Amino acid sequence: MKRPNILLITSDQQHWDTIGALGAEVHTPNLDRLAREGTAFTRAYCPNPTCTPTRASIITGQYPSQHGAWTLGTKLLENRRTVGEEFAEAGYRTALIGKAHFQPLRSTDRYPSLEAYPTLQDLDFWRSFHGPFYGFDHVELARNHTNEAHVGQHYAIWMEEKGFADWRQYFLAPTGTMDPRIAHTWPIPEEIHYDAWIAERTNALLEQYKEEGEPFFLWSSFFDPHPDYLAPSPWDAMYDPEKLTIPAITPGEHAANPPHFGQTQEEQPDFSRLQETGQAVHGYRSHLLPEGERKQLVATYYGMISLMDKYIGNILDKLDALGLADDTIVVFTTDHGHFFGQHGLQYKGGFHYEDLIKLPFLVRYPGQVPAGERKTAIQSLVDLAPTFLSLCGLEIPASMTGVDQSGVWLGRQAEARDHAICEFRHEPTTIHQKTYVGRRYKLTVYYNHPYGELFDLELDPGEARNLWDNPDYGALKSELLLKFLWAELGKEPMPMPRIWHA
Template identity: 70%
Template sequence: MSRKPNILLITSDQQHWNTIGAFQPEIKTPNLDRLVKEGTTFTRAYCPNPTCTPTRSSLITGQYPSQHGAWTLGTKLSEKVHTVGEDFQKAGYETALIGKAHFQPLASTEKYPSLEAYPLLQDLDFWRQFDESYYGFKHVELTRNHTNEAHAGQHYALWLEEKGCTDWRNYFLPPTGTMDPQQVHKWAIPEEYHYDTWIAERTNALLEQYQSTDQPFFIWASFFDPHPPYLVPEPWDTMYNPNQLTLPKLQQGEHAANPPHFRLAQEEKPDFSSYRESGFGMHGFRSHLHNEEELRKDIAVYYAMTSLMDKYIGRILDKLDQLGLAKDTLVVFTSDHGHLFGHHGLIAKGPFHYEDLIRVPMIVRYPGHVPEGRVSASMQSLVDYAPTLLSYAGLPIPSSMTGKDQREVWNGRQEAARDHILCENHHEPTTIHLKTYVNERYKLTIYYNHSYGELFDLEEDPEEVRNLWDESEHEALKSKLLLRYAWAELGKEPTWMPRIANA
């Protein structure tokens, strides 16, 4: 490899795997479609945890949440944990993160002190002067809000004021702002002040800076959409007709054989109090009953949020072309986890490890290396990203990283680097603690201290409506998969020998 490649990681937040226009005609994503045409799409990519902090920490550590320690929301990734950005910096790379980090919680505690917490979150003087390396990223520009959430602040708020948007608080909820909480779907913020615009503009400014100094770079452009709340500025709010979209639905009786929290979620006033232990928020443990007409409107806006984000992903791709950087830049697009918007009667993430939630969209482009227009079913995990990116740069892969080096798979020279996926969800110390094992055909989910679980045949039952866990004729299969799951857990352990990437 004559020149170390530049690396551009682009992520969305909570994007369902089937929301790329090249494969799903109900949504328009021309720039992601462009990546599909110019690179390889991986149709079986998975997150290591279906919530933000654990998976985002896995992206930069190459470790599972049970290894890096940021096991749920409300915890944090320790600053002592080794990250891929440190390796890139030592190799002479510029490293930067623009957008969402979420390595630390919104509430700072003695156990988990946080820079991303109130009130520091909105101390603009602090962020104006902030120039420290953050988890291996030499340069960061951050915010924490999804659409109109009150968490707006940090570098995004500074940018808004620099752009002349001095009344920016009007577009966010109290106590930060004055926006009416009853306003839904259409966000009054002008597109020129939307955080998609900010992320693209600031990412492009860094591309220009790094191109001028001829330094290799690792940039993470971390978008916030299409994570709810469902809000988008005009004219995007009317881009999709809710009545022309396919509405995912619950099939009658499909939760009869599932663990009890699936059925509770279909009650009007479910009692989940027995699951509460730590005081951390329990995602998804509420009623998921919904009005179909309102859900259609939500989906229309969810798609619009994706399409708006796609526009600004295009701005970044165009800048790579304009600067002559595209041929030397490995571009990877993915999301931190999926989303449930009516699938199986569910409308939010939680301990529901359906493909809709744990699978993610994934596209890789690197001209002359990664095959163009290819679609691969090779199994991918976001925990593999750190070692794989180091491999492309010809850098040693630390023994602490337990993800797989997928470079030969991304380059199309190898069929697979892994034969299974592990997805963890440790949202409470004992009551919400589950792990999922997925191989080419089957999916197995086990729960700590419980004899119930899930077993799906993804080949015969791709919609995951028939749980085979308690069916006597599948006892032998369940035993075999439980053993394979145990082997997979053993295989997660570090080898304690540094791996050398092939240059």
């Protein structure tokens, strides 16, 4: 039997409810196509609601507390076993196009980083470097979101090859010269937007793999709709902010929550008690925004998603044109969710609502994965690596602690897990929490703190009523704490086999 190919397509920081076919207001005809031709899993979760930890989990099949890249600014060590290495040793071609974010923007002698300054913008280096990198034998990388000054690497080289030697005018100082006061409309020509780059380079590899007749594991890693909120014309004006449903806080919902929730609704909150390393405490600030700005942010966010959807469609069309679609497992998801007004919050941080930790998750494999179905079987991004290997008939290494979801994807079993675990550790001790998500209930615990969260997702899907301190739910909380401890024990790596001696 021919071994299937793997095409993983990811966005960055996309709310779970932003696919048109699943009822959202956003226009996504190509993601809708994937939903029609495959299965949409409506309860998929990230292992951490920030980039580096979750992206490292995708390629290692381990949780952040296991692979070591526990927060932004950390590095996934090169000695961690990755899914790309497993595929490469099995004869697959492996590639990553777009965002990696396995390493920090600052390099040190102890933790050198290829994704750091000044290497990040040494274009001569990147002209000659395409891997290997964490098990990918070919990489083409970038690091910026929209107009960030971090632009460089293979993306900048591609723009120059396209004849845009003046690309710096579309990016912020000190790299570029773009006016930082410009909002929502990114003056960059769409033809050199990084969505176009990712699609073009992905398709070039697909053509190469087809011509050479080699199986592949290819990750197309998009940057949008991660803020800042910027989109080129006409996508910046595709949605009328006055006609969109704009999420908002439920009055009084933070009264029973841990204190940092309510502080986000203050004009000048004091989070100094959480400062431990001197680094920024991610998401711990005022989340208050004027009403008009909140509406426009949602409109631009949707425009970014629709633009990305166009170029995902280009990739899907190329699979069809090359005759690869039937032999290729396509998965679309994101690294974590996003707040755009839900619970009065913006962007992300230590707030484990479904908006931030639940994900869009589509799987297509013609003739194998049921088409047009929606399933509530719990998924986790830590499961991607072992599931990909299993579907390709390859052995899953004992180091991978995610579960094999192949039977669920193929419609042969109802579920492979009854819970998901999400970790968030942004300071060594002061910001350190974990969430247990079960079939119905959800529990969040904080290191060295007596407060927490308990939500009934069936009766309170909007998570507006924290039951942690409700005496009527004391027995349930005790039961869930025990299940959480069992889940922590269960996600430890399998031990070496025991060898008996005479």
